[in-house]
Amino acid sequence: MPPRPPRRDDPVRQRSLRDHNLALVLRHVTAANRPPSRAEIAAASGLTRATVSTIVDELIAGGLVAELEPVSRSGVGRPGTGIVPAGTGPAGLGMEVNVDYLAVCAVDLTGAVRHRQVRRLDQREHSPAQTWQALAELADQALAAVAALGLTPAGGMIAVPGLVEGDMIRIAPNLGWQQVPLPRPGDLGGLRELPLEVANEATLAALGERHATGLRSFLYVSGEIGIGGGIVLDGELFGGSHGWAGEIGHVTIDPQGPDCHCGSRGCLEQYAGEEAIRAAAGLPGRDTAKLEQHAAAGEPAVLAALDAAGSALGVALSSAVNLLDITTVVLGGHYADLIGWLSPALEREFARRVITSDWSPVRVRPSALGADAAMVGAARAVVQGILDDPARFLAARA
Template identity: 55%
Template sequence: MTQPAAVPVGAAVSAVRQASLREHNLALVLRQIAAADRPPSRADLAAATGLTRATVSALVDDLITGRLLTEVAPTPRSGAGRPAVGLTLAGHGPAGLGLEINVDYLAAVLVDLAGTVRHRAVRRVDLRPVSPVESLALVGEMITEAGAEADRQDLTLAGTALAVPGLVTATGLVRLAPNLGWRDVDVPALLGAHPGLGGRGLGVDNEANLAALGELHAAPPGSANFIYISGEVGIGAGIVLHGTLFRGARGWSGEIGHVPVHPEGRPCRCGGRGCLEQYAGQEAILARAGVTDPPALDAGPDALDADPDGSLPAPVPGAAVTRLVAAATRDEPAAERALVEAATALGVAVAGVINLLDVDTVVLGGVYAPLARWLAPTVEAEIRRRVLTAAWSPVTVRPALLGGDAAALGAAGSVVRTVLEHPARWLGRPGR
């Protein structure tokens, strides 16, 4: 048998180093362009990165060919010479698909490399009586719809991430989602082979974690320590410390909805008693306020298509939450009592988190975002009352910047950031 020719050890190491250096430099150039406040030129990039102009030009050419960058009209120059061609992230290349499955709705968001939402769809449906297989089949329909929209807009799906309200392992196994009635549901096994994913697999994570990541990247610099509270039928929390998502030893941190605020209180779906979500969850607030949703039937996708100018309308909360906002705006006593009681319970739980973790911001997301005007003052009062350091280290309580679809946006953003951080992987993909 003929033996393959030996490769000198030094040559192999050199080849690896060259490949690693190219990957590093591709990411460096792409990050510079993504962070720039105006489209930089090749010369600007060379000056900012310390790379030679020839190296920058070669890297930029590769990124343009891979549909990660596009050239734009030259920016005006004050000095002599021809204006330089600017570079910006491509709006016609890879895109991330973010999905969310929650107790009473499904959502899908398609985001391009620059972070622009190119497609958004929401389907209102009560998933509690629906099996995991049937629920994920509905998610599959939304994947198909989003894929068709991506094709129409000349976008290539770079990946897909799904947000789930429950305990999710690193492999995408949903150990427990009590409000959905799920236990040990292997989501990638059930949905990962969907043809709309293009063979690129499916990431699965806790919805509050993905929402917190989305909020982290949407917030202004300096927003590095906060707890994101996702208020829905259940309540989850995403914890960000020093600019990094804190997952806990096994990746299951953030189940604030099952922190007891009344140890001998109302029974919870998790099997405990007096859990926060029994007092501050969406259904608890609506019931206390005397506001209920009509039966949550699957009325089909409520897809919000692009306007002529390319913009997309923001999603609106469910009908019952909208009615609650209206009632609170009219100062109706039942609505006011319900919101104060929910905010008091929420403040008690959040104060305990702050005493333990010393975060400086509380972000109210999910249905809490449109209700923040009424919830925040009472939550702040409980924090001042219960947090040991509150007198000299105040805590900010604010609504989420991303609104009600933060989890789906965070999921899509996680895909896009992977491309931005590792462009060489994208360029090396077959059929990208």
């Protein structure tokens, strides 16, 4: 994961002055509601106009920002020239390994998704080495697409449905992975030349959601075959001591419940995971769209299964809300499509179990990024690393 963005927004002195101010100016450009001029950046940042002009020139030369055509205006003074994030230049590559699909996307410095590809493939039928090989094929196609768009790949981030520590995926229960080494450079085709990291998919999805919505504090819950969670508090991802926080899918609903892939019993996934919902509804196969179609048709068994899943979610999430003092829950993955049927039972449990519900009710909303949240968040993490430390990116290109 990229380093946490600095909490400071004032100029500094000595050796870090240039690096800090490069990031300061770049943040002003990317965060602006409209393209700011050099004079406006100077006024907002506290830097001198001469310093801003020098920094902007350097950022333009490095392909990080671009200058618009001057805008004519009446009165005295030079025409205003807006500065914008470069539409060409660096791009972050986000990849996702999920139980039944692989996905990859590229995001440019403006945050726009410039390439997206999803391949349906059940990873439970493949070894980790086979999964990395299949992901490398998708990544190579993405690299070719990025090059055709005139972009330069700046790095890659892989989202996995498991716990990552150091150079190891400690456990990914729904993949059947335990103590799986992270892929080596030679395992991922053209990515061997790029900086590459691996992180939890729900955590990265929460990062993507934070950037897409501007929400400052929320609990993100991803509903796929497994259930993942990401926590954002006051604008910052909360990862816990090891970066493993958010494993809401393995909160116990019933200690005597069915066995879970994690080795425990009665976990939330066994009641509200995608496969659990389909089984309770009596629907074979793996097509979530059919689940939606049957629910829309008002089939009693399907509606009952979704209501039960919503109740189980409510039980687990109420404890998290009470613990974290969060008032917004974002439902992602397939939950975003099923929110209309899950929300009534979920909100019913919140009203019963969240101690502050009478005066501070929990808001439930669908993910703005839907099923793409993890891979977009992964790509956005790469881009965020550039925004936080453009000097490092420029030095690597020199």
